[in-house]
Amino acid sequence: MTEVQGGDSGDVRPELEEDLSEVSDFLKAIGKQIKLLRERAGLTQKEFAKQVGYTESLIGAVEQGKRTPQRELLEASERILDAGGLLIVTSDDIESAKAKARVRHPEWFRGYAKLEAQAQELHCVSLYGIPGLLQTEDHARVVFSMRQPILAEEVIETRVAARMARQEILAKWPRGMFSWVIDEGVLRRPIGGWDVHKEQLRYLLRVASTRGMVIQVLPLDRTEHAGDGGPFTLITPKGRPQMGYIEVQTSSRLITDQEEVRIMNARYGVLRAQANTPQESMTLIEKILGER
Numbered sequence: 255m256t257e258v259q260g261g262d263s264g265d266v267r268p269e270l271e272e273d274l275s276e277v278s279d280f281l282k283a284i285g286k287q288i289k290l291l292r293e294r295a296g297l298t299q300k301e302f303a304k305q306v307g308y309t310e311s312l313i314g315a316v317e318q319g320k321r322t323p324q325r326e327l328l329e330a331s332e333r334i335l336d337a338g339g340l341l342i343v344t345s346d347d348i349e350s351a352k353a354k355a356r357v358r359h360p361e362w363f364r365g366y367a368k369l370e371a372q373a374q375e376l377h378c379v380s381l382y383g384i385p386g387l388l389q390t391e392d393h394a395r396v397v398f399s400m401r402q403p404i405l406a407e408e409v410i411e412t413r414v415a416a417r418m419a420r421q422e423i424l425a426k427w428p429r430g431m432f433s434w435v436i437d438e439g440v441l442r443r444p445i446g447g448w449d450v451h452k453e454q455l456r457y458l459l460r461v462a463s464t465r466g467m468v469i470q471v472l473p474l475d476r477t478e479h480a481g482d483g484g485p486f487t488l489i490t491p492k493g494r495p496q497m498g499y500i501e502v503q504t505s506s507r508l509i510t511d512q513e514e515v516r517i518m519n520a521r522y523g524v525l526r527a528q529a530n531t532p533q534e535s536m537t538l539i540e541k542i543l544g545e546r
Contacts, residue, residue, distance in 0.1 A: 279319075280347070280348075281319040281320075281321075281322060281323075281348075281408075281411075282318070282319030283319075284316075284319070284323060284341075284344055284348065285316050285317040285318055285319040285320075285323075286317070286319075287340060287341065287344075288313075288316060288317055288323070288331055288335075288341065289317040291331070291335040291337050291340070291341070292317075292331075292335060294335075295334070295335050295336070299313050299314055299317070302334070305330075305334050306327060306330040306331060306334060307330065308327060315407070318407075319408075320407035320408070320411070321407075321411065322348060322411055322415075323348065325345050325348075328341045328342055328344065328345050328348075329342060365508070366499060366506070366508060367420065369489060369491045369494075369497070369508075370420065370423065370489060370491075371420070371423055372491040372492045372493075372494075373423060373430055373489050373490060373491055373492075374430045374431070374490050374491070374492050375430055375431045375432075375488070375489070375490040375496070376430065376431075376432050376433075376487065376488070376489050376490070377431075377432070377433045377434070377487065377488040377489075377522055378433070378434045378435070378485070378486075378487045378488075379434075379435045379481050379485050379486050379487070379522065379525055380434060380435070380436045380437065380440060380485050381437045381439075381440070381481060381484065381485045382437075382440065382485065383397070383440060383445070384436070384440060384445075384454060384458075385434055385436070386417050386420065387420060387421055387423070387424065387432075388434065388457070388458060388461060388469075389417060389454070390450075390453055390454050390457050391414060391418055392446065392450045392453065392454075393445060393446055393450055393451075393453075393454045394413075394414045394417045394418070395410065395411075395414050396445055396446035396450060397445065398410045398413045398414060424461070424464075424467070429465070429466040430466070431466060432466065432467050432468070433467075433468040433469070433470070433526075434468070434469050434470070435470050435471075435472055435481070435522070435525050435526060435529050436469065436470070436471055436472065437471075437472050437474075437481075438471050438472060438473050438474045438538065439474060441455065441458075441471065441538075441539060441542055442542060448546055452543065452546070455539055455542060455543050456543070458539055459536060459539055459540065462532065462535065462536050462539075463536070468532050469532065469535055469536075470526060470529035470530055470531070470532055470535045471529060471530050471534075471535040471538050471539065472525065472528060472529040472530075473529075473530060473538070476528055478528055479528065480521050480524040480525045480528060481521070481525050483521075484500065484502065485500070485501075486498060486499065486500045486518055486521075486522075487499040487500075488515070488518055488519060488522060495510075495512065495515075496515055496519070497509060497510050497515060498514060498515050498518045
């Protein structure tokens, strides 16, 4: 049994080993350009936000270099501020900066992230939150923003980019085998507000309808629950035996002892039997969506 410091949700470790200055300084420079052009056009943040179709708070965050400007925002800003190509030309550089940020997992998570990227099979029990591999970008941003102690804005953006990059494994071909058992309570807690949660639930439905992806919901009315010992993941990297992975608070463990892994496998099988079928699970998610 190998101990790993931190994990998929243990983002409270010190950030001292990461250099975020390259990405954050670049985003601040873009933000200053947008602010300068906006002020030259005689627009307040509120007026500009209304014209580009974004919130005032997001425009403020972009101008401060705390949020990554998406291509759509750059295109709208280019047109409204008559930037002469100054903003749109930066879009490829922003994508490059985001790509660099994606590989910047905290040091204590890189070991598991490397195994995950090689996974031929991955099976996860989630009792407290949406699994990282299934989170939308907005949901992930809310999750990192809620961390205690709080994370710096540039760290949040780097964490979000890294989490989104991890999801590339779901689109690789040949596709691995992926399954998740998610507690119904997770689906009923509107993390980030209903608008964010609605898109998160819709994304789960899209994943669940993808060949090779199985999502099952463990209903709240079940009188038996084989997962009361806590969430866990079973992972099989290419060319290596299956392993278990568990985490709690700021500690996590990678389990290689095959007897322990066998027990986790048996427990996962019972949980899948206790959960709704994949089709029943999709119906339940649709029902939750229809309740608002």
